[in-house]
Amino acid sequence: MEKGDLQYDLTAEVRITRIRNLKKSKEIDRVVLETPLTIFLNDHELTTLICSPDKLDCLAIGFLGAEGLLEKAADIVKISIDEGKGLVYVNTVAKDGPVHKPIAKNVSASGGGKGSLVLNTLDSPRSKWINASLQAEPGEILKLVDAMQDKALLFKRTGGAHSAALADRNNILFYNEDIGRHNAIDKVVGQCILENINLEDKILLSSGRISAEIILKGARLGLPIIVSRSAPTSLAVELAGQTGITLIGFARGQCLNIYAHAFRII
Amino acid sequence: MEKGDLQYDLTAEVRITRIRNLKKSKEIDRVVLETPLTIFLNDHELTTLICSPDKLDCLAIGFLGAEGLLEKAADIVKISIDEGKGLVYVNTVAKDGPVHKPIAKNVSASGGGKGSLVLNTLDSPRSKWINASLQAEPGEILKLVDAMQDKALLFKRTGGAHSAALADRNNILFYNEDIGRHNAIDKVVGQCILENINLEDKILLSSGRISAEIILKGARLGLPIIVSRSAPTSLAVELAGQTGITLIGFARGQCLNIYAHAFRII
Numbered sequence: 001m002e003k004g005d006l007q008y009d010l011t012a013e014v015r016i017t018r019i020r021n022l023k024k025s026k027e028i029d030r031v032v033l034e035t036p037l038t039i040f041l042n043d044h045e046l047t048t049l050i051c052s053p054d055k056l057d058c059l060a061i062g063f064l065g066a067e068g069l070l071e072k073a074a075d076i077v078k079i080s081i082d083e084g085k086g087l088v089y090v091n092t093v094a095k096d097g098p099v100h101k102p103i104a105k106n107v108s109a110s111g112g113g114k115g116s117l118v119l120n121t122l123d124s125p126r127s128k129w130i131n132a133s134l135q136a137e138p139g140e141i142l143k144l145v146d147a148m149q150d151k152a153l154l155f156k157r158t159g160g161a162h163s164a165a166l167a168d169r170n171n172i173l174f175y176n177e178d179i180g181r182h183n184a185i186d187k188v189v190g191q192c193i194l195e196n197i198n199l200e201d202k203i204l205l206s207s208g209r210i211s212a213e214i215i216l217k218g219a220r221l222g223l224p225i226i227v228s229r230s231a232p233t234s235l236a237v238e239l240a241g242q243t244g245i246t247l248i249g250f251a252r253g254q255c256l257n258i259y260a261h262a263f264r265i266i
Numbered sequence: 267m268e269k270g271d272l273q274y275d276l277t278a279e280v281r282i283t284r285i286r287n288l289k290k291s292k293e294i295d296r297v298v299l300e301t302p303l304t305i306f307l308n309d310h311e312l313t314t315l316i317c318s319p320d321k322l323d324c325l326a327i328g329f330l331g332a333e334g335l336l337e338k339a340a341d342i343v344k345i346s347i348d349e350g351k352g353l354v355y356v357n358t359v360a361k362d363g364p365v366h367k368p369i370a371k372n373v374s375a376s377g378g379g380k381g382s383l384v385l386n387t388l389d390s391p392r393s394k395w396i397n398a399s400l401q402a403e404p405g406e407i408l409k410l411v412d413a414m415q416d417k418a419l420l421f422k423r424t425g426g427a428h429s430a431a432l433a434d435r436n437n438i439l440f441y442n443e444d445i446g447r448h449n450a451i452d453k454v455v456g457q458c459i460l461e462n463i464n465l466e467d468k469i470l471l472s473s474g475r476i477s478a479e480i481i482l483k484g485a486r487l488g489l490p491i492i493v494s495r496s497a498p499t500s501l502a503v504e505l506a507g508q509t510g511i512t513l514i515g516f517a518r519g520q521c522l523n524i525y526a527h528a529f530r531i532i
Contacts, residue, residue, distance in 0.1 A: 012503075019524070019531070031499060032497065034477060160475050160497030211316065212316070231425035232426070234278040257282045257284050
């Protein structure tokens with residue numbers, strides 16, 4: 001990683017005292033950058049995300065898409081970003097439509113939180129049933145996970161980032177790292193929305209734990225297969241079962257666990 | 267881990283399809299439980315946390331303490347919990363005091379989110395300066411981290427939990443695992459508040475990444491040393507510098523990095 005590289009630019013240099021085998025030394029280290037981004041939707045302040053300062057437009061659009069506040073690029077009238085102040089303004093056509101849908105309960109997520117979220121959906125799930133016909137082989141899934149890991153330079157450098165990728169059966173289409181699990185996912189989703197890419201025949205890959213919120217996002221977006229290198233939670237497994245999403249965890253090396261709807265893995 | 271063990275009770279059994287070296291088998295697996303907990307403060311609904319269903323009183327009190335909404339056990343008039351519905355009601359004496367302080371911006375944290383949080387504090391930090399005289403040796407810190415890891419049975423079983431512990435120089439006093447980094451910390455903090463234990467001469471240990479929010483919590487609570495097995499973010503390093511907290515990351519094996527206020531490590 002060198003100056004000018006994206007991953008380098010998402011880090012900051014800090015002076016540290018390193019203790020190794022009880023010996024102290026003064027060293028220069030790099031830590032992952034963390035910045036607030038406040039999203040305004042149709043001139044109303046919606047939420048503030050804490051994120052890696054990269055692809056802020058994708059993050060804002062992906063967040064709004066995953067929250068059900070917009071659906072497609074054509075819904076967007078204008079995006080403007082003030083990077084210095086960490087502000088993004090999104091204006092949409094649907095002023096009386098989904099935009100005015102009240103943001104759900106003030107939910108504090110377990111480990112990848114969205115301040116305004118989905119837990120009302122837990123009470124009365126209205127997500128559509130995923131009946132996409134996409135299937136994939138285990139070997140294809142494992143290759144995609146390996147490919148995502150190879151790209152995880154920010155994590156390798158700082159130990160403080162999550163990866164997410166959107167793929168078809170053969171290739172990673174979009175990839176992001178962010179200090180937040182959710183942000184990394186929202187950025188790939190946002191890029192798809194901006195580029196009018198259909199999510200219904202795609203595979204979402206994440207380095208982080210899959211909690212209920214991520215399944216609900218996936219269900220809202222129509223994603224048929226969600227894959228993680230790490231663990232799912234009980235509620236994620238339950239909701240994947242209820243929404244028709246194929247949920248795969250611990251996809252590493254030559255192994256993976258399928259927690260719901262194994263029929264898509266052939 | 268066996269039935270009746272706490273860690274066992276924080277998991278759920280699921281039927282999975284495991285693929286190992288391209289061979290499919292049907293197996294029983296355990297995943298970490300994830301449940302919502304809605305906190306009411308003086309009869310107002312405050313927030314919903316997604317958590318592991320354990321020590322809900324400590325979680326609620328720790329959350330309120332870390333948010334600056336109560337300070338000590340004597341502030342609490344009543345706690346009642348409806349475990350089945352995931353509700354906790356806290357009544358405090360200070361109805362006109364900190365309790366009515368408006369919850370801050372609707373912030374979505376990067377990876378351990380609090381829905382209602384601290385980011386106004388980023389704009390105008392009012393946390394007290396930590397001038398506690400506590401010091402510790404690197405070997406003591408590393409022993410504490412090892413001891414915390416030894417206790418991490420829920421993580422070892424499910425791969426889906428974070429640990430937090432509160433310690434003095436020699437011993438772990440309180441320990442928790444939770445699906446959320448923040449929850450695990452809030453639970454140890456809550457237990458200290460309930461038991462009137464002074465935090466100003468204690469060490470907070472976490473298995474997870476240290477983000478700005480955790481430093482702000484620590485500053486509000488007066489914690490002088492915060493230690494993580496993993497990475498801090500840039501903003502965490504900056505805020506630790508500004509609040510007087512000794513921040514240690516990557517404490518593993520025989521090594522640790524001190525990111526701020528190294529004078530406490532002797």
